[in-house]
Amino acid sequence: MLSLEVRKRAGGAEVHRLSGEAFTVGASSGNEVVVRARGVAGRHVRIFEKNGHYHLGLYKGVDIVNVNGHEFAGGPIAPGDRITIGEATITVLQSRSQLRQTPIHDVPISDMAIPVPVIAPPTTEIEYRAMRLETYGICREAVSLEDLATRLTDFLDRNFEPTEWAAGEVSSSGFRALASTFLEPPALPPRLVEESRAGERVARTETVTGVLTLVTEPGAPDSSVFALLVRESPRLPARGILLLEEIVRIGGLVREAIRLRQPEAEAAAPPPPPSAPAARADSEADTILHQTDDLKKIIETVEQEVIDRAMRRVEGNQSRGAEILNISRGSLIAKLKEYGIPDYRYLRRDRKR
Numbered sequence: 300m301l302s303l304e305v306r307k308r309a310g311g312a313e314v315h316r317l318s319g320e321a322f323t324v325g326a327s328s329g330n331e332v333v334v335r336a337r338g339v340a341g342r343h344v345r346i347f348e349k350n351g352h353y354h355l356g357l358y359k360g361v362d363i364v365n366v367n368g369h370e371f372a373g374g375p376i377a378p379g380d381r382i383t384i385g386e387a388t389i390t391v392l393q394s395r396s397q398l399r400q401t402p403i404h405d406v407p408i409s410d411m412a413i414p415v416p417v418i419a420p421p422t423t424e425i426e427y428r429a430m431r432l433e434t435y436g437i438c439r440e441a442v443s444l445e446d447l448a449t450r451l452t453d454f455l456d457r458n459f460e461p462t463e464w465a466a467g468e469v470s471s472s473g474f475r476a477l478a479s480t481f482l483e484p485p486a487l488p489p490r491l492v493e494e495s496r497a498g499e500r501v502a503r504t505e506t507v508t509g510v511l512t513l514v515t516e517p518g519a520p521d522s523s524v525f526a527l528l529v530r531e532s533p534r535l536p537a538r539g540i541l542l543l544e545e546i547v548r549i550g551g552l553v554r555e556a557i558r559l560r561q562p563e564a565e566a567a568a569p570p571p572p573p574s575a576p577a578a579r580a581d582s583e584a585d586t587i588l589h590q591t592d593d594l595k596k597i598i599e600t601v602e603q604e605v606i607d608r609a610m611r612r613v614e615g616n617q618s619r620g621a622e623i624l625n626i627s628r629g630s631l632i633a634k635l636k637e638y639g640i641p642d643y644r645y646l647r648r649d650r651k652r
Contacts, residue, residue: 338385448477615644
Protein backbone atom coordinates (compact mmCIF):
# COMPACT_ATOMS: atom_id res chain seq x y z
CA MET A 300 0.00 0.00 0.00
CA LEU A 301 1.34 3.42 -1.03
CA SER A 302 -0.14 6.78 0.00
CA LEU A 303 0.96 10.00 -1.72
CA GLU A 304 0.00 13.61 -1.06
CA VAL A 305 0.19 15.83 -4.16
CA ARG A 306 0.46 19.60 -3.73
CA LYS A 307 0.72 22.20 -6.50
CA ARG A 308 2.06 25.72 -6.31
CA ALA A 309 -1.44 27.09 -6.92
CA GLY A 310 -2.57 25.51 -3.63
CA GLY A 311 -4.67 22.55 -2.53
CA ALA A 312 -3.68 18.96 -1.86
CA GLU A 313 -4.80 15.55 -3.10
CA VAL A 314 -4.13 12.22 -1.40
CA HIS A 315 -3.76 9.11 -3.57
CA ARG A 316 -3.94 5.67 -1.97
CA LEU A 317 -2.54 3.05 -4.31
CA SER A 318 -2.23 -0.70 -4.13
CA GLY A 319 -0.16 -2.69 -6.56
CA GLU A 320 3.38 -3.20 -7.71
CA ALA A 321 3.90 -0.29 -10.14
CA PHE A 322 2.40 3.14 -10.85
CA THR A 323 3.15 6.00 -13.23
CA VAL A 324 3.01 9.72 -12.43
CA GLY A 325 2.58 12.48 -15.02
CA ALA A 326 0.30 15.04 -16.63
CA SER A 327 -1.51 12.60 -18.94
CA SER A 328 -4.78 10.98 -17.88
CA GLY A 329 -3.26 7.55 -18.62
CA ASN A 330 -1.25 7.66 -15.36
CA GLU A 331 -2.35 6.20 -12.03
CA VAL A 332 -1.38 9.54 -10.43
CA VAL A 333 -2.28 12.50 -12.66
CA VAL A 334 -0.38 15.71 -11.82
CA ARG A 335 -1.11 18.69 -14.06
CA ALA A 336 1.44 21.34 -13.17
CA ARG A 337 4.17 23.28 -14.96
CA GLY A 338 7.26 21.16 -15.50
CA VAL A 339 5.46 17.79 -15.30
CA ALA A 340 5.75 15.68 -18.46
CA GLY A 341 3.01 13.43 -19.84
CA ARG A 342 4.67 10.44 -18.15
CA HIS A 343 7.37 11.69 -15.80
CA VAL A 344 8.24 9.05 -13.19
CA ARG A 345 7.46 5.44 -12.37
CA ILE A 346 7.08 4.09 -8.83
CA PHE A 347 7.53 0.34 -8.50
CA GLU A 348 8.02 -2.31 -5.82
CA LYS A 349 11.39 -4.04 -5.54
CA ASN A 350 12.73 -6.26 -2.75
CA GLY A 351 9.97 -5.23 -0.36
CA HIS A 352 10.44 -1.47 -0.89
CA TYR A 353 9.12 1.12 -3.30
CA HIS A 354 11.55 2.71 -5.77
CA LEU A 355 11.32 5.80 -7.98
CA GLY A 356 12.49 5.78 -11.61
CA LEU A 357 12.53 8.53 -14.26
CA TYR A 358 11.45 8.20 -17.87
CA LYS A 359 14.04 9.14 -20.47
CA GLY A 360 14.15 12.75 -21.60
CA VAL A 361 12.20 14.24 -18.68
CA ASP A 362 13.43 16.98 -16.35
CA ILE A 363 15.33 15.88 -13.25
CA VAL A 364 13.37 15.55 -9.99
CA ASN A 365 14.40 16.48 -6.46
CA VAL A 366 13.90 14.36 -3.36
CA ASN A 367 14.19 16.23 -0.05
CA GLY A 368 15.88 19.15 -1.83
CA HIS A 369 18.52 17.12 -3.69
CA GLU A 370 18.65 16.00 -7.31
CA PHE A 371 17.48 12.41 -7.63
CA ALA A 372 18.16 10.07 -10.53
CA GLY A 373 16.29 7.06 -9.11
CA GLY A 374 16.29 4.75 -6.12
CA PRO A 375 14.28 3.73 -3.03
CA ILE A 376 11.77 6.09 -1.41
CA ALA A 377 10.35 6.01 2.11
CA PRO A 378 7.59 7.72 4.16
CA GLY A 379 8.34 11.40 4.69
CA ASP A 380 10.25 11.84 1.41
CA ARG A 381 9.26 14.95 -0.56
CA ILE A 382 9.48 14.47 -4.33
CA THR A 383 9.53 17.73 -6.32
CA ILE A 384 8.54 17.57 -10.01
CA GLY A 385 8.37 20.98 -11.66
CA GLU A 386 5.88 23.05 -9.63
CA ALA A 387 4.38 20.00 -7.87
CA THR A 388 5.48 18.39 -4.60
CA ILE A 389 4.61 14.76 -3.81
CA THR A 390 5.01 13.61 -0.20
CA VAL A 391 5.19 9.89 0.60
CA LEU A 392 2.75 9.38 3.49
CA GLN A 393 2.84 5.60 3.66
CA SER A 394 5.01 3.02 1.92
CA ARG A 395 4.30 -0.55 2.85
CA SER A 396 4.94 -3.49 0.56
CA GLN A 397 2.08 -5.91 0.09
CA LEU A 398 2.97 -9.47 1.04
CA ARG A 399 1.52 -12.30 -1.03
CA GLN A 400 -0.19 -14.76 1.29
CA THR A 401 -1.28 -17.28 -1.36
CA PRO A 402 1.05 -18.98 -3.84
CA ILE A 403 0.34 -17.70 -7.30
CA HIS A 404 -0.52 -21.18 -8.61
CA ASP A 405 -3.24 -21.55 -5.94
CA VAL A 406 -5.04 -18.33 -6.79
CA PRO A 407 -8.43 -19.07 -8.42
CA ILE A 408 -8.79 -17.99 -12.01
CA SER A 409 -11.70 -15.74 -11.02
CA ASP A 410 -9.33 -13.73 -8.79
CA MET A 411 -6.83 -13.06 -11.55
CA ALA A 412 -6.52 -9.51 -12.84
CA ILE A 413 -8.61 -8.81 -15.93
CA PRO A 414 -6.73 -6.87 -18.65
CA VAL A 415 -8.03 -3.35 -19.13
CA PRO A 416 -9.75 -3.16 -22.53
CA VAL A 417 -8.30 -0.75 -25.07
CA ILE A 418 -10.64 2.13 -25.84
CA ALA A 419 -11.95 1.83 -29.39
CA PRO A 420 -11.25 4.92 -31.52
CA PRO A 421 -14.24 6.90 -32.84
CA THR A 422 -15.75 5.60 -36.06
CA THR A 423 -19.03 7.42 -36.71
CA GLU A 424 -19.57 11.00 -37.83
CA ILE A 425 -21.56 11.70 -34.65
CA GLU A 426 -18.57 10.68 -32.51
CA TYR A 427 -16.23 12.88 -34.53
CA ARG A 428 -18.64 15.81 -34.32
CA ALA A 429 -18.73 15.44 -30.51
CA MET A 430 -14.93 15.41 -30.48
CA ARG A 431 -14.81 18.61 -32.57
CA LEU A 432 -17.14 20.31 -30.12
CA GLU A 433 -15.09 19.21 -27.11
CA THR A 434 -11.88 20.31 -28.84
CA TYR A 435 -13.27 23.78 -29.49
CA GLY A 436 -14.21 24.05 -25.81
CA ILE A 437 -10.68 23.04 -24.80
CA CYS A 438 -9.13 25.65 -27.10
CA ARG A 439 -11.45 28.41 -25.94
CA GLU A 440 -10.85 27.73 -22.23
CA ALA A 441 -7.04 27.44 -22.42
CA VAL A 442 -5.27 30.10 -20.32
CA SER A 443 -1.77 29.58 -21.69
CA LEU A 444 0.00 27.84 -24.55
CA GLU A 445 1.25 25.13 -22.19
CA ASP A 446 -2.28 24.65 -20.86
CA LEU A 447 -3.62 24.36 -24.41
CA ALA A 448 -0.97 21.74 -25.32
CA THR A 449 -1.56 19.72 -22.14
CA ARG A 450 -5.34 19.71 -22.57
CA LEU A 451 -5.12 18.66 -26.22
CA THR A 452 -2.63 15.83 -25.64
CA ASP A 453 -4.72 14.60 -22.71
CA PHE A 454 -7.89 14.70 -24.84
CA LEU A 455 -6.30 12.87 -27.76
CA ASP A 456 -4.66 10.33 -25.44
CA ARG A 457 -8.10 9.46 -24.02
CA ASN A 458 -9.75 9.01 -27.42
CA PHE A 459 -7.03 7.30 -29.48
CA GLU A 460 -5.28 4.89 -27.11
CA PRO A 461 -2.58 3.55 -27.20
CA THR A 462 -1.24 6.17 -29.62
CA GLU A 463 1.40 8.58 -28.26
CA TRP A 464 1.00 12.35 -28.65
CA ALA A 465 2.89 15.62 -28.35
CA ALA A 466 1.68 19.19 -28.91
CA GLY A 467 4.00 22.13 -29.47
CA GLU A 468 5.57 24.36 -32.10
CA VAL A 469 7.56 23.79 -35.28
CA SER A 470 10.17 26.30 -36.38
CA SER A 471 13.35 26.28 -38.42
CA SER A 472 15.14 24.75 -35.41
CA GLY A 473 12.75 21.77 -35.27
CA PHE A 474 9.82 20.60 -33.16
CA ARG A 475 9.49 21.86 -29.58
CA ALA A 476 7.06 19.85 -27.45
CA LEU A 477 5.04 21.73 -24.82
CA ALA A 478 3.17 18.63 -23.63
CA SER A 479 3.77 14.99 -24.44
CA THR A 480 2.58 11.46 -23.64
CA PHE A 481 5.58 9.83 -25.37
CA LEU A 482 7.32 7.33 -23.10
CA GLU A 483 10.59 8.37 -24.73
CA PRO A 484 11.16 11.55 -26.76
CA PRO A 485 11.06 10.47 -30.42
CA ALA A 486 14.00 11.07 -32.74
CA LEU A 487 12.34 13.39 -35.24
CA PRO A 488 13.82 12.97 -38.74
CA PRO A 489 14.87 16.36 -40.24
CA ARG A 490 12.93 15.44 -43.39
CA LEU A 491 9.68 15.62 -41.43
CA VAL A 492 10.39 19.17 -40.29
CA GLU A 493 11.56 20.21 -43.76
CA GLU A 494 8.34 18.95 -45.34
CA SER A 495 6.18 20.81 -42.82
CA ARG A 496 8.20 24.01 -43.31
CA ALA A 497 7.70 23.65 -47.04
CA GLY A 498 3.91 23.74 -46.57
CA GLU A 499 3.07 20.06 -46.11
CA ARG A 500 0.33 19.93 -43.48
CA VAL A 501 0.68 16.19 -42.82
CA ALA A 502 4.20 14.72 -42.97
CA ARG A 503 4.75 11.01 -42.24
CA THR A 504 7.64 8.62 -41.84
CA GLU A 505 7.80 4.90 -41.04
CA THR A 506 9.64 3.81 -37.87
CA VAL A 507 10.14 0.45 -36.18
CA THR A 508 7.57 1.39 -33.51
CA GLY A 509 4.92 2.80 -35.84
CA VAL A 510 4.19 5.68 -38.17
CA LEU A 511 5.49 9.04 -36.93
CA THR A 512 3.24 11.87 -38.19
CA LEU A 513 3.67 15.63 -37.88
CA VAL A 514 0.54 17.76 -38.44
CA THR A 515 1.11 21.52 -38.72
CA GLU A 516 -0.90 24.61 -39.56
CA PRO A 517 0.06 26.59 -42.69
CA GLY A 518 2.32 29.52 -41.95
CA ALA A 519 5.25 31.62 -43.09
CA PRO A 520 8.51 29.63 -43.51
CA ASP A 521 10.36 32.05 -41.20
CA SER A 522 7.90 31.81 -38.29
CA SER A 523 6.91 29.10 -35.81
CA VAL A 524 3.56 27.33 -36.16
CA PHE A 525 1.38 25.18 -33.93
CA ALA A 526 1.78 21.42 -34.46
CA LEU A 527 0.79 17.95 -33.26
CA LEU A 528 3.20 15.00 -33.32
CA VAL A 529 1.73 11.50 -33.14
CA ARG A 530 3.12 7.98 -33.22
CA GLU A 531 0.33 6.07 -34.97
CA SER A 532 0.17 2.64 -33.42
CA PRO A 533 -2.19 1.44 -34.80
CA ARG A 534 -2.48 3.71 -37.81
CA LEU A 535 -5.15 6.39 -37.56
CA PRO A 536 -8.06 6.40 -40.01
CA ALA A 537 -8.25 9.12 -42.67
CA ARG A 538 -11.10 10.76 -40.76
CA GLY A 539 -8.88 10.95 -37.68
CA ILE A 540 -6.14 12.75 -39.63
CA LEU A 541 -8.69 15.26 -40.92
CA LEU A 542 -9.74 15.89 -37.32
CA LEU A 543 -6.12 16.54 -36.37
CA GLU A 544 -5.82 19.09 -39.19
CA GLU A 545 -8.89 20.90 -37.87
CA ILE A 546 -7.51 20.84 -34.30
CA VAL A 547 -4.21 22.30 -35.48
CA ARG A 548 -5.93 25.07 -37.46
CA ILE A 549 -8.11 26.13 -34.51
CA GLY A 550 -5.26 25.61 -32.03
CA GLY A 551 -3.07 27.91 -34.12
CA LEU A 552 -5.66 30.69 -34.00
CA VAL A 553 -6.06 30.28 -30.25
CA ARG A 554 -2.27 30.30 -29.88
CA GLU A 555 -2.17 33.78 -31.42
CA ALA A 556 -5.02 34.91 -29.16
CA ILE A 557 -3.17 33.65 -26.08
CA ARG A 558 -0.12 35.71 -27.05
CA LEU A 559 -2.29 38.83 -26.83
CA ARG A 560 -2.96 38.24 -23.16
CA GLN A 561 0.00 40.21 -21.86
CA PRO A 562 -0.23 41.78 -18.39
CA GLU A 563 0.44 45.28 -19.77
CA ALA A 564 -2.35 44.97 -22.31
CA GLU A 565 -4.73 43.66 -19.67
CA ALA A 566 -3.97 46.62 -17.41
CA ALA A 567 -4.28 49.23 -20.17
CA ALA A 568 -7.36 47.91 -21.95
CA PRO A 569 -10.73 49.05 -20.54
CA PRO A 570 -13.43 46.43 -19.93
CA PRO A 571 -15.45 45.62 -23.06
CA PRO A 572 -18.89 47.21 -23.36
CA PRO A 573 -21.89 45.03 -22.45
CA SER A 574 -22.79 44.62 -26.11
CA ALA A 575 -19.26 43.56 -27.18
CA PRO A 576 -19.36 41.38 -30.34
CA ALA A 577 -17.20 38.69 -28.65
CA ALA A 578 -20.22 37.23 -26.86
CA ARG A 579 -22.06 37.05 -30.19
CA ALA A 580 -19.05 35.34 -31.86
CA ASP A 581 -18.90 32.70 -29.12
CA SER A 582 -22.61 31.99 -29.52
CA GLU A 583 -22.31 31.73 -33.30
CA ALA A 584 -19.30 29.42 -33.01
CA ASP A 585 -21.18 27.06 -30.69
CA THR A 586 -24.18 27.05 -33.02
CA ILE A 587 -22.05 26.33 -36.10
CA LEU A 588 -20.20 23.49 -34.36
CA HIS A 589 -23.51 21.90 -33.41
CA GLN A 590 -25.05 22.28 -36.86
CA THR A 591 -22.28 21.64 -39.36
CA ASP A 592 -18.88 20.08 -40.04
CA ASP A 593 -18.04 22.71 -42.65
CA LEU A 594 -14.42 23.51 -41.76
CA LYS A 595 -14.55 26.78 -43.72
CA LYS A 596 -17.43 28.11 -41.61
CA ILE A 597 -15.80 26.96 -38.35
CA ILE A 598 -12.43 28.57 -39.18
CA GLU A 599 -14.09 31.83 -40.31
CA THR A 600 -16.05 32.07 -37.07
CA VAL A 601 -13.00 31.48 -34.88
CA GLU A 602 -10.91 33.83 -37.06
CA GLN A 603 -13.50 36.58 -36.63
CA GLU A 604 -13.42 36.15 -32.86
CA VAL A 605 -9.61 36.30 -32.71
CA ILE A 606 -9.38 39.40 -34.95
CA ASP A 607 -12.14 41.15 -33.02
CA ARG A 608 -10.38 40.45 -29.72
CA ALA A 609 -7.02 41.61 -31.08
CA MET A 610 -8.39 44.90 -32.45
CA ARG A 611 -10.24 45.61 -29.24
CA ARG A 612 -7.04 45.12 -27.23
CA VAL A 613 -4.95 47.39 -29.47
CA GLU A 614 -7.78 49.95 -29.53
CA GLY A 615 -8.18 49.89 -33.31
CA ASN A 616 -4.49 50.31 -34.20
CA GLN A 617 -4.39 48.46 -37.52
CA SER A 618 -0.60 48.35 -37.85
CA ARG A 619 -0.21 46.92 -34.36
CA GLY A 620 -3.09 44.50 -34.92
CA ALA A 621 -1.59 43.22 -38.18
CA GLU A 622 1.77 42.70 -36.48
CA ILE A 623 0.22 40.71 -33.61
CA LEU A 624 -1.94 38.59 -35.92
CA ASN A 625 1.07 37.96 -38.21
CA ILE A 626 -0.72 39.13 -41.38
CA SER A 627 -0.27 42.14 -43.65
CA ARG A 628 -2.12 45.38 -42.91
CA GLY A 629 -3.94 45.10 -46.23
CA SER A 630 -5.19 41.60 -45.36
CA LEU A 631 -6.32 42.84 -41.96
CA ILE A 632 -8.28 45.75 -43.48
CA ALA A 633 -9.97 43.35 -45.91
CA LYS A 634 -10.96 40.99 -43.08
CA LEU A 635 -12.25 43.87 -40.93
CA LYS A 636 -14.58 44.81 -43.79
CA GLU A 637 -15.52 41.21 -44.54
CA TYR A 638 -16.49 40.41 -40.95
CA GLY A 639 -17.94 43.84 -40.15
CA ILE A 640 -15.68 44.28 -37.11
CA PRO A 641 -16.21 47.71 -35.46
CA ASP A 642 -13.62 50.49 -35.41
CA TYR A 643 -12.26 50.28 -31.87
CA ARG A 644 -10.39 53.60 -32.11
CA TYR A 645 -13.23 55.07 -30.06
CA LEU A 646 -11.74 53.29 -27.04
CA ARG A 647 -8.62 55.46 -27.38
CA ARG A 648 -10.68 58.60 -27.61
CA ASP A 649 -12.77 57.64 -24.59
CA ARG A 650 -9.63 56.89 -22.54
CA LYS A 651 -8.08 60.30 -23.34
CA ARG A 652 -11.12 62.23 -22.15
